[in-house]
Amino acid sequence: MTDQAVDPDGVRLSGEGQFLGRTRELKELRADIERAGLDTLAGRKAPRARVLLIAGRPGSGRTALAEELVRTVADRYDGVLRARLSEPDGTPVPVADVARELLTALDVPAPAGAAEDDLTAVLREALADRRALLLLDDAVAAEQVDALIPDAPECLVVAVSGGPLTGIADVRPCTLGGLDTKAALELLSRHTGSVRVTVDPRSAERLVEECQGHPAALMLAGGWLAARPKAAVADLAKQLHAESDEGNPLSRVFQLVHGTLPAAAARTLRLLSLAPAGLVDPHTASALAGCSVAEARSALDDFVALGLLHAVESPLPQYEVPGCLYPLLRALADAQDRPGELRLARARMLERTVRLLQSSRVITETDSPEAREKLQGMPPSVRFPSPRAAEDWLRIRRPALLASARLAVADGELDTLARRLMSQLVRTMVAHFGMRAAAPDLYVLHGLVLDVAERRALPREKAAALLNLADLDAQTGRTREALVRYRAALDAGREANDPYATGRAMESVGGAYLELGDYERAADWFGRALAQRLARGEREEAARLYGRIAAAHTCAGHYGEAVRNWRAALAGHRRNGDVPAHARALSELARVQEYAGHPEESLRTCQEAVEWARRAEDLRLLAALQVRLADTLDRLGDPAAAQLHRGAAERLLGQELSGGETGPQQSEDPKQGENACEIRSTFAED
Incomplete structure (x- = not known):
């Protein structure tokens, strides 16, 4: 579970010293944890975790209050999980993405491309035996929170939202307004210094009134005063009062701060509204503003001092645009910067x-x-x-x-x-990260590639994206979904006249049917792929496909067809000079001959395979063949010779282990995931 937190509102009332204000709200929230729920009062056991709601406008300190509540009660729980349910621009984060992030924090694997219901079910199962505390920040709708509530009464959910979460039973709301005057003055003095507040307390109180006790507005006002040691608190209060008809307190203070920035800094600040997920680093700011990385880093630090950004705790310099300021920045950028400049x-x-x-x-x-x-x-x-x-x-x-x-x-x-x-x-x-670890993100990215390919009518890239998505579906057991995508990839490949895509799609369709147990169709589709490879003179791929056809016939019990195709595969590998593949094909041929009830033929083929495995220096295959020879000799009534071969297998395995792992051997089946990272386009090369 994670214990790192970022306040999306940019209001950190507990960042320095003790938590400011909200004493009554904090006391009520803690009491709500202990209070009996409706199910308990009705004599029923609570079916799910209790939900506490902290509601307030962005910048009201709602996240800071939630964090303080979590800090004070965290020792009652096994751990704390945090998730943010919306982007800085207010776009809801898909519940599936949130569930996956929470499962990652719990070290629980989640298959790539899994549906929302499947992921939330896995999450509830993972939390069923835990006493966890979930902080769900910046919720947009009740449905987001409801899908993530654990089916465990011992857990607690603290949700942060801009309004009520209608539809969630027995939710305990706590609605925030402005800070009380004492807490607001202390927040202001943390930025301006206590002297400027104590020497003119009336003006400081007037400034608090103009800001309506809104924490984010007070922080911006404090940052503005801190950057101007000679500016009087009274002057700022008067200036805000003169603009009292223009928007809410936060908007008025922000407009003032932005208006007093140098032109270059103001432009850089507006362009930060383009930062993805509201996350900015010096490279992002440098590219947006068209300045050096050093200049961008300096500007970002200045914005932090003014309360316009806050630094994210990270080994690398990283900053976040406060959620309460994002719409203001975006509106200013749209109003003051030309569309072409923003696009550039x-x-x-x-x-x-x-x-x-x-x-x-x-x-x-x-x-x-x-x-x-x-x-x-x-x-x-x-x-x-x-x-x-x-x-x-x-x-x-x-x-x-x-x-x-x-x-x-x-x-x-x-x-x-x-x-x-x-x-x-x-x-x-x-x-x-490797294919397996990156698979969930790859699934998302290949889906985006598919969106662009369909929008731009790019059949070649559409085929590649569909193949990649289907491969990931197949790896996570969604074979039928993979089959649908493989067929769609085949259509796109044919439209693009792309022999690579069509060949791989046909073979993958066969592999999907093989996995589903439809061996006749599997052999048929492998045969179609083989015909294309032969027509194009691709001998190595053709030899491998003969093996796949043989495997399908073996599963179907058609041993005669299987033997015929393995012999064709052997001929291909021999012509290609592929010694390891020739050895493996002989091994599989011996297995089929044994299944067909021809132990003498199997014995001769297996002995030949041993010689080829020695040439290939494939110790694992050689050991497996020695074991198979032993089993065949046992069935033929020669236990002494069988014992010799078993001893040879044990020595070979011991020799291999002492020489280090060589990794799993390849089979005749292609590695279905080896192309899952491929986006075949004119931009794939650097």
Whole structure:
């Protein structure tokens, strides 16, 4: 479980010293935890966790209050889980994504591409025997929270929202207004210093009134005064009073702060509304504003001091746009910056992200002279000092990178950059995390690629995306869903006249039917793929497909057809000079001959396979063949010879283990996931 927190409102009432104000609200919330629920009063056992609701406008300190409540009661629970249910622009985060993040925090595996109901069911099961505390921040709708409530009365859910969560039974609401005067003055003095408040307490109180005790407005006012030591508190209060007819207190203070910034800084601040997921680092700000990384870092730190951003606790410099300020920034950007300038800034940000991803991936290819040369040709600002530094950057920036891909696809006007971004992101994630660990993110990315391919009528990329999604479906046991996508990929491949896509789709359709136990159709589709390979003169692939057809016939009990196809596979491997594949094919042929009731033939084939396995130096296969020879000799009535072969197998296995693991052997079936990271387009190459 995670114990890290970020306040999306940007209001940290407990950041320095003790928590400010909200004493009554905090006391009521703690009492609500102990209070008997409606089910208990009715004599029934509560079926689910209790839900407490903290409701208030963005910037009211609602998250800070929730965090303080969690801090004071956390010792009663096994751990704390946190999740944010909306993006800075107010877009709800899909419940499936939230459930997956919570399962990751619990170290519970979740299959890539699983449906929302499946993920929430796994989450409820994982929390069934726990006493967990869930903080669900920035909820948009009751349905989001309801789907995540554990079926465990010992758990507690603290939800933060802008209003009531109608539809959730027995929810305990706590609605926030402004801070009381004492707490508001203390919050103000933390930024301005206590002297400026104590020497003119009436003006300070007037400023609190103008801000209506709104914490975010007070923080902005305090930051503005802190940056101007000679400015009087009274002057700021008068200025805000003169603009009292223009919007709410937060909007008025923000307009004042923005209006007094230098033009370049104000423009940079407005452009931060384009940052994906509201997460900004110096590279993002640099690309958006068109300035150096050092200048961007300095500007971001200045914004933090003014209360316009807050720094995220992270090994790398990272900042977040407060959720309460995001709509104000976006409105200003739309009003003061031309659409073309905003599009150009977004394009610069995407291009910088592509370069960083490329650098992060290339540094993992340390054995490649071409990769080293490519890395040296990159600007120093986008290079990473080591593969570990590149992986850390990728892990930390992962939420922003995924959000960047989603926004680029949703934009619809930057599809070329979006395709390059997704291609690099997929390849970089696989390079650093591996296929299995990256699978959930790959599923999302391939889905985005499919969206762009369908929108732009790109059948080749559509076929690749469908193949990749189907491979991930197949790996997680959703074979029927995979079959539908493989067939759709075949149609797209034919439309694009792409022999690679059509060949792989036909073979994958056969593999899906094989997994479903429909061996006749599996053999038929493998045969179609084989015909295409033979027509194109692809001998190695054709030899392998003969083996797949033989495997399907073996499963169907058609041993004669299986033997015929294994012999065809053997002939192909022999012509290709593929000694390991020839040895494995002989091993499988011996197995089929044994199934067919021909132990003498199986014995001769197995002995031949042993010789080929020795040539291939495949110790595991050699040991397996020795065991099979022993079993065959036992059935033929020669136990002494069988014992000799078993002893040889034991020695071979001991020799292999002492020499180190060589990894699992390949089978005649292609590795279905080996292409799951592939986005085949003109932008796949660097």
